[in-house]
Amino acid sequence: MTDIVSISKLSKKFGSFTALDGIDLNVAEGEVVCIIGPSGSGKSTLIRCINLLEQFDSPGRIVVDGTTVKRGKELARVRAEVGMVFQSFNLFPHMTIRQNIKLAPMRVRKTGDQAADKLAQQLMQQVGIEAQADKYPDQLSGGQQQRVAIARALAMKPRILLFDEPTSSLDPEMVGEVLDVMKRLAESGVTMLVVTHEMGFARQVADRVVFMDGGKIVETGKPDAIFDDPREARTRNFLNAILAH
Amino acid sequence: MSFAETFFNWDVLVNSFPLLLSGLKITLFLGVVAIIAGLVLGLIVALVRLYGVKPARIIAKIYIDIFRSIPILVLLIVVYYALPFVGLRLSPFMSAALALTLVSGAYTAEIFRAGIEAIPRGQFEASQALGLSYRHMMADIVLPQAIRIVIPPLTNNCINVMKDTALASVVAMPDLLKQATQAQALEANPTPLIVAALMYIAILWPLVYLVGRLEKKYRNEVAR
Ligand SMILES: Nc1ncnc2c1ncn2[C@@H]1O[C@H](COP(=O)(O)OP(=O)(O)OP(=O)(O)O)[C@@H](O)[C@H]1O
Ligand SMILES: [Mg+2]
Numbered sequence: 001m002t003d004i005v006s007i008s009k010l011s012k013k014f015g016s017f018t019a020l021d022g023i024d025l026n027v028a029e030g031e032v033v034c035i036i037g038p039s040g041s042g043k044s045t046l047i048r049c050i051n052l053l054e055q056f057d058s059p060g061r062i063v064v065d066g067t068t069v070k071r072g073k074e075l076a077r078v079r080a081e082v083g084m085v086f087q088s089f090n091l092f093p094h095m096t097i098r099q100n101i102k103l104a105p106m107r108v109r110k111t112g113d114q115a116a117d118k119l120a121q122q123l124m125q126q127v128g129i130e131a132q133a134d135k136y137p138d139q140l141s142g143g144q145q146q147r148v149a150i151a152r153a154l155a156m157k158p159r160i161l162l163f164d165e166p167t168s169s170l171d172p173e174m175v176g177e178v179l180d181v182m183k184r185l186a187e188s189g190v191t192m193l194v195v196t197h198e199m200g201f202a203r204q205v206a207d208r209v210v211f212m213d214g215g216k217i218v219e220t221g222k223p224d225a226i227f228d229d230p231r232e233a234r235t236r237n238f239l240n241a242i243l244a245h
Numbered sequence: 246m247s248f249a250e251t252f253f254n255w256d257v258l259v260n261s262f263p264l265l266l267s268g269l270k271i272t273l274f275l276g277v278v279a280i281i282a283g284l285v286l287g288l289i290v291a292l293v294r295l296y297g298v299k300p301a302r303i304i305a306k307i308y309i310d311i312f313r314s315i316p317i318l319v320l321l322i323v324v325y326y327a328l329p330f331v332g333l334r335l336s337p338f339m340s341a342a343l344a345l346t347l348v349s350g351a352y353t354a355e356i357f358r359a360g361i362e363a364i365p366r367g368q369f370e371a372s373q374a375l376g377l378s379y380r381h382m383m384a385d386i387v388l389p390q391a392i393r394i395v396i397p398p399l400t401n402n403c404i405n406v407m408k409d410t411a412l413a414s415v416v417a418m419p420d421l422l423k424q425a426t427q428a429q430a431l432e433a434n435p436t437p438l439i440v441a442a443l444m445y446i447a448i449l450w451p452l453v454y455l456v457g458r459l460e461k462k463y464r465n466e467v468a469r
Contacts, residue, residue, distance in 0.1 A: 053370050080376035090367035094389050103385060104375035156375060 002029050003063075004160045004191050005050060010060035012045055012215075019045045020056070021215035027160065032192045034202035034223075037212035038238055043195040046212070047162045050193075051082045065159045080108050083153030083161040087168050089145045091137040097124070097148050098133045101155045108156065116155075123151040127181050143174030147181055154185075161185070163194040199242060203227050211235045257436040261428035265437060268424030269444055275338065275420060276407040279345035283406065284399070286346060287353025292383075294358055305354070312351035318412050320344045325416040341413035341420075349406045356398045360391035397460045404452050408445070421445070 005027040012020040020042045027033050035043045048054040050062055052069055062069040064078045092100050101120040105111040111119065124130040127147040129140075137145055146166055153161055166182070167175040179201050186192060186205045196202055202209055202223060209226040211219045211234075219232045230236045294305035312320075325340040335343065364387050372382040414423035425441035 051374055053373060076376050076378065079374060082374070084371075084374035086367060086371065088367055090365075090371035092368065092371070092386055094393075104377060107378075107381045107385065108376040152375070 003027065004029050004031075004065055005193065006063045007046075007050070008061050010046070010049060010056055010062065012042075012049060012054060012056045012060075018215050020049070020060075023060075023215075023217055025210065025217065025220075027191060027193055029159075030189045030191055031207045032186045032194065032205055033208045033210060034206040035193065035195045035210045035212060036197070036199070036202060036238070037218075041212040042215040043212055044164050045215075047084075047164055047193060047195055050162060051079050051084060053084075076108070080104075080156055081159045083156055083158035085146070085149050085153055085161065085163045085166050087165045089137070089142070089149045089169075091145055091148055091152070093137050096134050096136055097129060097140070100137070100148060101152045104152070105155050119155055120151075123154055124148075126154075126184075127151045128177075141174060142170045143177045146170065146174075146178045150178075150181055150185075154190075160191040160193060163192065163196070165195050165197065167196070167198060197242070199227070199239075211238065213238070252435060252439050254432075254434050254436040257428075257432045257434045258440060261425075261432060261437040261440075264424045264428050265421065265440055265444065268419060268421035268441070271338075271419055272407075272410050272421040273448070275341055275345070275410045275413060275418075276403075278342050279349055279410070280403050280406050282342070282346040283349025283353050283402075286350030288357055290350060290354035291357035291361065294354060295361060309351045309354050312348050313355070315348070317344055317348050317409050318415065320348065321412055321416060337413065337416045337418035340416055341410065341418055345406055345409055345413075348409075349402060352402050352405075353399065356395050356402065357391065359398075360395035361387060363394050364390050393463055397456050397463065400452060400456045400459060404449055404456070407449055407452070411445075 003026045005025075007023055007025045010020055010023040010025075011018070023042075023046060025033075025046075035046065037043050045054055049056045049060075050064065050069065052071070052075060055071075056062070065081055067074050067078050067081075069075070069078050092103070095103065098117070098120050101123055102113075102116040105116045105119060106113065120133075121130065124133055127150055129144055129147050129151065132140055132144060132148075137148065140148065150161075150166075163182070167178050170178065175198070179198060182192070182194070182201070183205055194202075194206070204223075206223050208220060209223050210217055211226060211230075211232070213234050219226065219230060219235045226235065227239065230239060290305050290308060293301050294309065295302075297305060321341060321344040324335060324344050325337065328335065368386055368390065369382065372386045377385070410420060411422040413420050414426070417423070421441050421444060425437045428437035429435055
């Protein structure tokens with residue numbers, strides 16, 4: 001299988017603080033990888049390096065679908081191929097749902113208005129928000145907004161979707177509807193890298209789970225192996241602490 | 246002479262009205278020119294101040310600070326009376342337009358900067374993550390949202406520019422105030438001054454009212 005993302009020797013310092021410390025990670029086409037770990041372990045920083053929302057230190061290297069991630073001409077292409085869903089949705093508040101979804105394909109892919117409209121229609125159906133098409137983001141519930149954000153990212157037909165705790169700012173009753181959409185995406189073969197605290201989702205949907213702590217990947221493996229029989233003490237402690245809740 | 250004959254003398258008013266009207270035209274024209282030029286200048290300076298290379302950012306900051314510190318009257322007199330010594334002789338209108346634009350540009354730049362900085366980081370990140378170019382990010386996402394934030398303070402700035410056009414009368418520009426003082430001297434009666442004052446109020450009151458309305462409107466509907 002080809003790797004959509006391959007990360008090697010990735011490090012990132014904020015001043016003298018080391019947020020990422022020598023990360024190696026590959027994500028293959030069609031694979032769903034979940035990243036778990038305590039707060040401050042560098043999970044967000046890691047996925048934000050992939051589309052260079054965060055500049056990483058040399059000599060770290062990230063390759064997305066054959067293109068090396070760095071400042072310059074190629075960056076726009078990398079970003080077009082990498083979709084991202086944020087914890088806080090970040091929808092464009094001055095645009096309708098439909099416009100939110102259509103904008104990037106029209107501006108970046110130069111898709112025509114009608115084609116973009118068809119695409120938006122189909123994506124809104126896919127995530128179940130077609131009834132909200134002409135509303136503005138602040139008229140939607142959190143769960144609906146996050147589903148719009150997923151549709152907006154999908155509209156670029158990305159090679160991989162990155163999620164940074166997509167359900168963490170949702171009211172509990174809305175977590176399920178977003179996870180359901182993500183589950184269906186995973187089943188349809190979309191490559192996904194998901195930072196999450198939803199252990200149930202990770203266990204059920206992930207092909208591979210990565211446990212991070214202190215800017216390092218401590219352990220990685222199949223969900224069953226990580227959750228039922230972790231090799232590292234740190235993983236065990238983390239899971240015990242989480243599952244005790 | 247009665248109060249009315251002194252301050253609202255009909256004959257004086259009729260006599261001086263054409264003069265006042267020509268002054269009003271010049272005042273309006275000067276104000277509009279300075280406002281538009283100041284807006285363009287301010288937007289450019291704000292973008293340089295925020296996103297330019299380091300030296301350009303510093304220059305933008307110095308420009309903003311200087312022209313927010315200098316009294317417009319002083320700047321105007323420097324432009325009109327001092328620049329000729331280095332061979333740059335500007336007409337009264339040009340001097341006034343330049344001085345007003347430079348100052349308005351500095352204030353406008355600060356207003357735009359505050360407006361852009363008020364846009365949450367997530368909006369920039371979402372735009373970048375989608376692959377939007379810098380130009381599209383600014384044109385489609387950032388500026389449309391910033392505009393809503395900056396319209397009330399920008400309108401306020403327009404009011405200030407309009408008011409400050411009156412300073413141009415000290416460099417012999419035949420604006421509304423200058424014509425009014427001249428008419429007053431000519432007629433030996435203050436009626437033209439009173440009428441001029443009423444004219445200023447008539448142009449600016451609607452703007453003052455508008456600012457109040459806009460501020461209320463944008464407070465209510467948060468972002469959209
Ligand atoms: N811009 C920044 N400047 C300084 N330090 C930062 C910055 N961004 C992140 N950090 C630090 O880097 C570390 C890793 O942050 P990161 O957000 O990647 O953690 P995380 O694993 O996503 O945590 P959480 O589960 O709380 O989201 C944290 O200690 C954080 O304080
Ligand atoms: Mg995080």
